[in-house]
Structures are given as C-alpha cells and as structure tokens.
Amino acid sequence: ETGVTQTPRHLVMGMTNKKSLKCEQHLGHNAMYWYKQSAKKPLELMFVYNFKEQTENNSVPSRFSPECPNSSHLFLHLHTLQPEDSALYLCASSQGWDRKNTEAFFGQGTRLTVV
Amino acid sequence: AQSVTQPDIHITVSEGASLELRCNYSYGATPYLFWYVQSPGQGLQLLLKYFSGDTLVQGIKGFEAEFKRSQSSFNLRKPSVHWSDAAEYFCAVGPDRGSTLGRLYFGRGTQLTVWP
Numbered sequence: 001e002t003g004v005t006q007t008p009r010h011l012v013m014g015m016t017n018k019k020s021l022k023c024e025q026h027l028g029h030n031a032m033y034w035y036k037q038s039a040k041k042p043l044e045l046m047f048v049y050n051f052k053e054q055t056e057n058n059s060v061p062s063r064f065s066p067e068c069p070n071s072s073h074l075f076l077h078l079h080t081l082q083p084e085d086s087a088l089y090l091c092a093s094s095q096g097w098d099r100k101n102t103e104a105f106f107g108q109g110t111r112l113t114v115v
Numbered sequence: 116a117q118s119v120t121q122p123d124i125h126i127t128v129s130e131g132a133s134l135e136l137r138c139n140y141s142y143g144a145t146p147y148l149f150w151y152v153q154s155p156g157q158g159l160q161l162l163l164k165y166f167s168g169d170t171l172v173q174g175i176k177g178f179e180a181e182f183k184r185s186q187s188s189f190n191l192r193k194p195s196v197h198w199s200d201a202a203e204y205f206c207a208v209g210p211d212r213g214s215t216l217g218r219l220y221f222g223r224g225t226q227l228t229v230w231p
Contacts, residue, residue, distance in 0.1 A: 004158070029217075031215045031216065031217050031218075033217070033218070042221065042222075042224070043205065043221045045218075048215050048218055050215045055215055056218070088156070090159070092159075093217070094215070094216055094217020094218075095216065095217070096215060096216045097216075099147070099166070099216060100166050100167075102147055102166075102209065102210055102216045102217050103161050103164055103219075104159075104217045104219055105161070106160070107158050108158045109156070109157065109158050111156065
C-alpha cells in the first residue's frame with residue numbers, strides 16, 4: 001500500500017477511443033504529478049498540480065488533458081492517442097509545507113497500450 | 116538549472132558482491148537528494164533521502180548513500196547485493212526554490228542485474 005492508487009493498472013485503447021486514467025492519494029498531500037515512462041527513455045514529467053492549480057505543463061500534446069478536482073484526485077483524459085503514446089503513466093504526490101519532507105510518493109502506474 | 120547524471124546505464128554484479136551506483140547533480144544551492152528504486156512494471160519507491168546534516172544517509176533494504184559536495188555526487192552503495200535487488204535505480208534532486216515541493220529532477224536511471 002503506497003498511499004497513491006492508480007486505476008486502471010492496464011489499459012488497451014484504440015487511436016479513436018477516449019479514456020481516462022485516475023489517481024488518488026490518501027496521504028494528505030497538496031501536490032500531484034503525472035509522469036510518462038517509455039521504454040529506453042528517461043522519466044518525463046508531464047504535469048504538476050499544486051492545491052488543484054496547474055503549475056507546470058511540459059509541452060504535452062493536447063490529446064492529453066489533465067484534471068485535478070481536488071488535492072486528492074488527479075485524472076488524465078486521453079483522446080486520439082498515437083501508438084508512440086504507449087507507456088507506463090505514473091502518478092505521484094508530495095506535501096508542500098515542509099522542505100525536509102519533499103520526496104514524491106508514486107503510484108504503481110497504468111500500463112497504456114495504444115493500438 | 117537542476118540536472119542529474121547517472122553515468123552508468125546498466126550494471127551487472129554477482130550476488131553477494133558490493134555495489135556502488137553513481138549519481139552527479141547540478142544544483143545552485145544545498146541540494147535535496149533522493150534515490151528511488153523501481154521493479155519492472157511498478158512505481159518508484161523511495162530508498163533514502165538527504166537534505167542536511169550527516170553526509171552518510173541510511174535507507175531501506177540495507178542501502179546507504181554519501182553526499183559529497185566537493186564532487187557534486189550522491190552515490191548509492193550496498194555492501195552485499197541480493198538477487199532481489201535487481202531493479203532500476205533513479206537518482207533525483209530538488210526541489211528548486213520557487214517550485215512545487217516534490218517537483219524533482221530525475222536521472223535516466225541505472226539498470227541493475229544480479230547474477231546468482
């Protein structure tokens with residue numbers, strides 16, 4: 001039990017489908033993150049939310065649409081994806097008031113395959 | 116800007132041998148440093164962290180890391196590797212002042228293979 005739960009764990013979708021990834025944290029954190037991890041590539045930070053406000057978008061294509069309705073939940077809405085978007089999508093959270101405890105806590109990830 | 120370099124993409128060691136994974140960082144102030152481990156298809160798990168004080172930090176699973184400011188390094192060590200340590204290891208630095216706490220900069224990772 002990591003405190004950060006991602007659903008689904010696996011997802012196969014066609015390029016014309018619309019799906020959503022969900023992340024929930026039970027740690028009382030105020031910041032949440034989406035990362036993309038592709039084979040043979042570095043970990044890529046996609047979005048950062050702090051107190052529900054987006055503070056960072058790292059030039060992510062618009063076919064990825066994040067939503068953060070509250071500090072405990074984070075979604076990634078997917079539409080018209082490409083095969084190269086197949087990857088492990090990781091959600092993380094962190095607290096934002098104590099610099100001694102700035103580590104991020106990660107979920108187990110969603111393995112996305114676009115066909 | 117902050118950055119992390121892990122010079123070794125892949126390391127292979129025999130079970131019972133000692134291990135050192137290298138990490139160099141670029142950071143303008145006193146860094147906050149982390150090591151994470153990732154098993155295949157899983158999320159990242161924090162092994163240890165450094166933010167101040169004793170430069171030798173102890174972590175979970177028998178790992179330790181030493182912060183050396185003069186070398187801008189934060190190498191991860193384990194005296195005797197177990198087969199279950201086979202995984203990918205990530206070094207990270209952050210956060211930058213003005214950034215969201217928890218906004219970390221990760222290295223590319225080092226894949227550890229353990230021979231029986």
